[in-house]
Amino acid sequence: MVAIGILRWFFDYQREEIKTLLLSREIHISTGEISNLSEEFLLRFYALHKRHIPQIKALFEKKGGIRLHLDGTGEAGNEIVFMAKEGETGITMDAQIIPTENKKYVKAFLQTLKSQYDTPIVVVRDMSKQIRDAVTEVYSGVQQQICHYHFVNNFGKLIFKEKYAAFRKRIVKMQILSQLKKMKEKIATMACLASENVIVVAERKWITLAIEHLLISRERSSNYPFVLPYLEIMNRILEIKNMNRRILGWNKSHNFDICEITEFSKKLEAITSNTDVNTQYTNIKEMWTWFEKVRITLRVGRHLSQNGSDTAPTNAQKMKVDMDTLLTEIDNEGEASGGELLLAARQITKNCRQHTNELFVEVKDNFGNVVEIMRDNNIEERSHRWSRMHIRRRTGGTRTTNEMAQYGALTAIFSNIENETYIKEIFSNVKDFIREIQDITPQEIQRSRKLIRPYTCKEIIHSDTKRLNILKEFIDLLEDGYSVENWLSKLNISNPIMTP
Numbered sequence: 001m002v003a004i005g006i007l008r009w010f011f012d013y014q015r016e017e018i019k020t021l022l023l024s025r026e027i028h029i030s031t032g033e034i035s036n037l038s039e040e041f042l043l044r045f046y047a048l049h050k051r052h053i054p055q056i057k058a059l060f061e062k063k064g065g066i067r068l069h070l071d072g073t074g075e076a077g078n079e080i081v082f083m084a085k086e087g088e089t090g091i092t093m094d095a096q097i098i099p100t101e102n103k104k105y106v107k108a109f110l111q112t113l114k115s116q117y118d119t120p121i122v123v124v125r126d127m128s129k130q131i132r133d134a135v136t137e138v139y140s141g142v143q144q145q146i147c148h149y150h151f152v153n154n155f156g157k158l159i160f161k162e163k164y165a166a167f168r169k170r171i172v173k174m175q176i177l178s179q180l181k182k183m184k185e186k187i188a189t190m191a192c193l194a195s196e197n198v199i200v201v202a203e204r205k206w207i208t209l210a211i212e213h214l215l216i217s218r219e220r221s222s223n224y225p226f227v228l229p230y231l232e233i234m235n236r237i238l239e240i241k242n243m244n245r246r247i248l249g250w251n252k253s254h255n256f257d258i259c260e261i262t263e264f265s266k267k268l269e270a271i272t273s274n275t276d277v278n279t280q281y282t283n284i285k286e287m288w289t290w291f292e293k294v295r296i297t298l299r300v301g302r303h304l305s306q307n308g309s310d311t312a313p314t315n316a317q318k319m320k321v322d323m324d325t326l327l328t329e330i331d332n333e334g335e336a337s338g339g340e341l342l343l344a345a346r347q348i349t350k351n352c353r354q355h356t357n358e359l360f361v362e363v364k365d366n367f368g369n370v371v372e373i374m375r376d377n378n379i380e381e382r383s384h385r386w387s388r389m390h391i392r393r394r395t396g397g398t399r400t401t402n403e404m405a406q407y408g409a410l411t412a413i414f415s416n417i418e419n420e421t422y423i424k425e426i427f428s429n430v431k432d433f434i435r436e437i438q439d440i441t442p443q444e445i446q447r448s449r450k451l452i453r454p455y456t457c458k459e460i461i462h463s464d465t466k467r468l469n470i471l472k473e474f475i476d477l478l479e480d481g482y483s484v485e486n487w488l489s490k491l492n493i494s495n496p497i498m499t500p
Contacts, residue, residue, distance in 0.1 A: 001037045001044075001437075002041060002437055004018055004029075004034055004038050005037070005038050005040075005042065005045070008038035008041075008394065009041070009394075009411065009414055012394040014394060014395075015031040015034045015035060018034050019031055019034060039452075040445070042410040042411070042414060043445050044444075045410075046410055046413050046414075047440045047445060047447070047448045048436055048437060049416065051444075053117070056117075057118060059089065059426065060088075060089070060117070060118065061118070063089065064121070064365025064367050064369065065365045066086050066119075066120035066121060067087030067088050067120065067121065067122055067363070067373050068086065068123045069086070070110075070124070070125045070131060070135070070377075071083060071125070071126060071147070071381070072101050073381075079098065079405045080097070080098050080100065081096075081097055081387070081409055081412060082097070082105075082109060083095040083409075084113055087374050087379060089422070089425075090419055090421065091416060091426075092413055092416050092419075093117060094112070095410075095451070096109050096451060097405060097408060097451065101128055101131060103131075103133050103134045106131050106134040107134040114138055114139070119139055119142060121142070122142065122144070122145055122373060123135050123142055123143070123145065124145045124373070124376070125145075125147060126147050126377065127146060144358060144361070145373070145375055146355060147376045148299065148300050148359065148375045149300050149301075149376040149378070151298070151355060152226075152294065152298055153225070155291075155294070155348075155351055155352070156226065158347075158351060159287060159348055160284070160291075163280070163340075164225075164228055164231070167230060167280040167281065170274075170277055171230055171233070171234075171271070174270070174271060174274065176267050176271045177215060177233070180211045180267060181211070181215060183260075183263065183267070184207070184211040184212065184215075187204050187207060187208050200258055203247065203251075203261055204258075210243070210244070213240065214236050217229040217230075217232040217233050218230065218233065223303065225291070226295075228288060231281070231284055231288060234271075234277075234281050237272060244268060248261060248265055286344075287348075290330050291348075293330075294323075294326065294352065297322050297326050298359070298375075299319075314375050315372055316361060316375075317362065319360055320356065320359075320360040323352065323356075323359075327348075327352055327353065330345050330349055331346075359375075387408055387412060391411075406452055407452065410452065470490060470491075
């Protein structure tokens with residue numbers, strides 16, 4: 001069981017690969033049994049983790065208290081893997097699969113967590129009001145630090161919501177970008193005649209590449225609001241327009257008249273000479289500059305899990321001073337610009353100042369010392385990505401969402417196996433891992449099993465048509481006196497309990 005569990009969850013072997021490996025050692029186990037054993041390994045590992053809570057608590061006490069990071073992740077419409085991690089050590093304390101981040105589910109999770117661990121010295125969370133209220137009720141009086149990434153993400157969506165949408169709509173309405181796309185396709189289908197001048201062929205290819213450079217921003221995932229595709233498109237249009245002008249000049253001086261270059265120039269001119277587009281572009285570009293300065297001051301990367309986010313603990317007071325200086329600068333620039341930019345500047349500075357107390361929490365440990373903490377949930381995101389990465393390797397990416405929903409909480413705890421502090425400080429006293437795993441009681445396993453989709457309500461048959469036919473088929477079999485075992489097998493129900 002331990003061998004299969006390690007191969008399955010750590011080395012990401014597929015069931016068939018494990019079966020083949022075991023057969024080479026003359027061990028005959030079915031893929032179904034491999035599934036059962038690998039699941040039991042996760043359950044026993046979680047129970048072993050729970051057994052070591054006293055040692056984990058002692059480690060946290062030695063570090064001056066728990067820096068509790070809370071976060072949940074899940075695909076839209078699916079359950080959420082909600083985790084609690086300790087920020088200083090990176091240890092995943094506990095995890096659970098819940099339907100939503102509704103206060104009642106988060107509160108129940110936190111109450112269980114509180115009964116097992118001490119009260120934290122700080123809680124780092126996202127902007128969710130439900131999580132905030134649950135933390136307030138369970139950990140009354142404990143300071144709450146807003147995750148800087150989530151703050152910047154929400155803040156960007158707030159300030160760009162109307163203005164960027166209007167800017168995007170105005171550009172799309174002009175239909176220049178769609179015309180450029182068609183132009184690229186047209187050039188691509190043109191036959192390159194051997195007699196054609198190489199300059200003509202090269203300039204057509206240059207236009208194709210230039211259009212690709214312009215449009216690629218809207219064809220890739222934008223990670224809004226950390227990337228504004230149509231702002232980037234306008235930046236690139238201005239850059240390409242200058243290049244195209246130089247080609248036109250060269251053509252003129254060498255008596256070349258290539259219609260595609262001229263047509264391309266006219267389309268670029270049409271979009272850059274539009275008064276409304278220029279005004280909107282100027283304003284959004286300035287707002288984007290302010291947004292970027294706030295992001296950098298808070299040391300936030302464009303992706304929560306990427307290296308751009310500062311993973312080191314930060315000094316709250318220094319960061320607060322830097323932010324105050326920046327907001328004063330934005331105020332002054334807004335006043336100097338006036339109009340819409342003044343309103344935008346006021347919106348930015350007001351929003352940041354409203355959350356100052358939650359952004360720059362001064363944290364003291366249980367010994368009374370001021371301590372620096374990580375002010376984002378980067379460690380949570382890395383753990384989620386660890387689980388998803390291993391699932392994709394193991395399943396080929398076809399069942400990532402389903403398996404994450406089923407085993408995400410258990411694999412979150414298992415991810416501690418890659419935490420050096422966890423292994424050295426917690427598992428160092430495990431003399432015989434096999435024996436420890438073997439000694440887990442059936443009751444402990446049953447309690448661990450609650451982590452596997454505890455709130456699931458999955459349909460037995462997804463298709464309405466198939467479901468109705470199967471319902472009718474059962475009645476026919478029942479009335480005609482036939483066996484219903486084959487009918488049960490269609491529902492993937494094995495070994496049913498037969499009652500008279």
